[in-house]
Amino acid sequence: MxxxxxxxxxxxxxxxxxTADDLGAALNHLLHTYGFPAVSSNEYRLVASDGVYPLLDLGFKEQLSKFDKEVLRQEFLDYYLENIAVHxxxxxxxxxxxxxxxxxxxxxxxxxxxxxxxxxxxxxxxxxxxxxxxxxxxxxxxxxxxxxxxxxxxxxxxxxxxxxxxxxxxxxxxxxxxxxxxxxxxxxxxxxxxxxxxxxxxxxxxxxxxxxxxxxxxx
Structure with a gap:
């Protein structure tokens, strides 16, 4: 080359x-906030580069429809930006x-x-x-x-x-x-x-x- x-x-x-572990940490922070179980690294790594919505789908599953997706997305991004290079x-x-x-x-x-x-x-x-x-x-x-x-x-x-x-x-x-x-x-x-x-x-x-x-x- x-x-x-x-x-x-x-x-x-x-x-x-x-970047998967910082994206996963943002997702799991959100899941913890709303009382949902955490997602393992083996799971979130598969959608780590697909954007926020696929990560939210992974974590909240069928319960996602009960939330305002835009609010969740902003909360995810706020946490991720504050912790963008921890892991x-x-x-x-x-x-x-x-x-x-x-x-x-x-x-x-x-x-x-x-x-x-x-x-x-x-x-x-x-x-x-x-x-x-x-x-x-x-x-x-x-x-x-x-x-x-x-x-x-x-x-x-x-x-x-x-x-x-x-x-x-x-x-x-x-x-x-x-x-x-x-x-x-x-x-x-x-x-x-x-x-x-x-x-x-x-x-x-x-x-x-x-x-x-x-x-x-x-x-």
Whole structure:
């Protein structure tokens, strides 16, 4: 990859950062507040990158219809924002991969569907993201993944043509967005891929199990 990529872009949750335990903590705080049983990490990790509503569905189940979803969503987000990086960590190998990319003078950035009011404070918690040259959130522009527009905006911001960029993500929407932008796409298996998801069917150019596996592949 280091010999062929001129730019690299990453998804955030489930690709660079393991944010599941902080999202799960926000859900379980809410469940405790309203007298519901907590959800295990094995359960909430499967929907960690799907947004707030799937997490609420997981926790409140059929009782969710008795609540105002917007109120619950805001309470979830308030707690999560206040505790955004208590348990969140870089996935093993990500720091080393970013160091290799930067040592090779390859510009890189982040394209996530996470809204900017959560993305921006989260990124500030990690010095490893200081050199990111583009941070595109889910509400930076009107479109979001799987639409290619956020990818193309990041391409412009890092100053590399899309066809020379590699994009890493752990969801089908990531691969669809990267493919639509004509980037080289890489599905990462360390993220929040559900057991029934067959990432081979996503039509990624590559599938890797560990971040440093990226270094050994070529286009």
């Amino acid at each position: 280091l010999n062929t990529a001129k730019g690299v872009l990453f998804d955030l949750d489930g690709t660079l950062l393991d 969140t960590t870089l996935f093993p190998g990500i720091k080393q991969l970013l160091n290799l990319i930067e040592h090779a003078d390859i510009p890189w950035g982040i394209v996530t569907n996470k809204p900017a009011f959560l993305t921006d404070p989260l990124l500030l918690k990690f010095n490893e993201f200081t050199n990111s040259q583009s941070n595109i959130s889910g509400d930076t522009i009107k479109e979001r993944k799987p639409h290619p527009a956020p990818m193309l905006l990041a391409s412009r911001e890092i100053g590399v043509a899309a066809e020379h960029i590699w994009y890493l993500g752990d969801a089908k929407r990531d691969i669809e967005a990267g493919n639509a932008a004509l980037m080289t796409t890489v599905a990462v298996k360390w993220g929040y891929i559900k057991p029934l998801d067959d990432c081979i069917k996503w039509q990624a150019d590559h599938i890797i199990s560990k971040p440093l596996d990226l270094v050994g592949i070529s286009k």
